[in-house]
Amino acid sequence: MDRINKSKFNVNALKSQLQLNNSLIIATSGGVDSMTLAYFAHKEVSTDVTMFHATSSAVPLEATVRVQSYAKKYSWSLVCHDVGEFSDEDYRKNPIDRCFYCKKNLYGFIANKFPDHIICSGTNLDDLNDFRPGLVAAQEKKVIHPFVEAGLYKADVRGLAVYLGLNDLAVLPSAPCLSSRIETGIRIKPSELSMVEEVESMLRSNFNPTTARCRIRLNGVVIELDKATIAKLDSKKKKSILDKVMIVLERHNWNSALSIETYKMGSAFNDNTKFSN
Incomplete structure (x- = not known):
């Protein structure tokens, strides 16, 4: 059928x-x-x-x-x-x-x-x-x-x-709530969710990834992009993304380690269970 x-x-x-x-x-x-x-x-x-x-x-x-x-x-x-x-x-x-x-x-x-x-x-x-x-x-x-x-x-x-x-x-991609970007155990703060939303909006507007997540983890901020987008990144494009993200983070008085990884469902959870975020 x-x-x-x-x-x-x-x-x-x-x-x-x-x-x-x-x-x-x-x-x-x-x-x-x-x-x-x-x-x-x-x-x-x-x-x-x-x-x-x-x-x-x-x-x-x-x-x-x-x-x-x-x-x-x-x-x-x-x-x-x-x-x-x-x-x-x-x-x-x-x-x-x-x-x-x-x-x-x-x-x-x-x-x-x-x-x-x-x-x-x-x-x-x-x-x-x-x-x-x-x-x-x-x-x-x-x-x-x-x-x-x-x-x-x-x-x-x-x-x-x-x-x-x-x-x-x-064609809407899955879009769990912004709190899902915060690693479990880290207290949820509205100000940080506002920052996450701004980063993800900027990524979609400037780089058009299929999936974009701004994760807040104990060891810093991680930008997750879909596998296809990651595959197209050379060192220059990667630096451009990190620079633009850092501008947003600094605007929110956020100072921490920053990295880019391939999107992984449930990576904000600090155990081995699978989740949709």
Whole structure:
């Protein structure tokens, strides 16, 4: 079955899952999964649907702008709010299950504000095979995962986005929250997340890598770029990247070792478990 036909099949399965509930809140981060779910729910399901987008230092500005742009373009009912994870010391300590505390604050806030609504996430079947502490928080608040129930994997979600004409979403790279750039055990500081966001934005604008991460580790700052981009770097280009990154770091009064490495999923975690960041 080709991608489009498979997406048509998934449309029916997904619609059936969403129509089981009358009032829905879609937790919308700005990534391909939750954005595609939000668009689909608003367009295809005749029920009360509200999008909720959490704003904080850990959420890239471009993600918030994307959500707000879609909401305006397609007349979504949208609520944007800081859910308070930075007031949670368990989150700020940045333990290995930091995502649990993030989602606990997110889903707890939504559940309190919309007690009569069912919370939906953009979780897909691939996510169930990853280390996702946030899924525990979701279970505690009875969050539903329509993509999972409809049998959609990540590739299916991207295919669905294409089917729906959302080509800009279909090609979005994975973009975990900015806190995922901080090595576990290092306290999360909003000022450092702002620096990370500025560095990554500069890298994308100036060097157009497929993947760019600015990691803060105990031994300094590491710039991670995808393998193809790394392969094209000669000493001159590498120096240019490091020089431009250093300008940003100095603007944030940051002075530490700086290096470039090949992107590795989960490298901000200081153990041997695999993570999506």
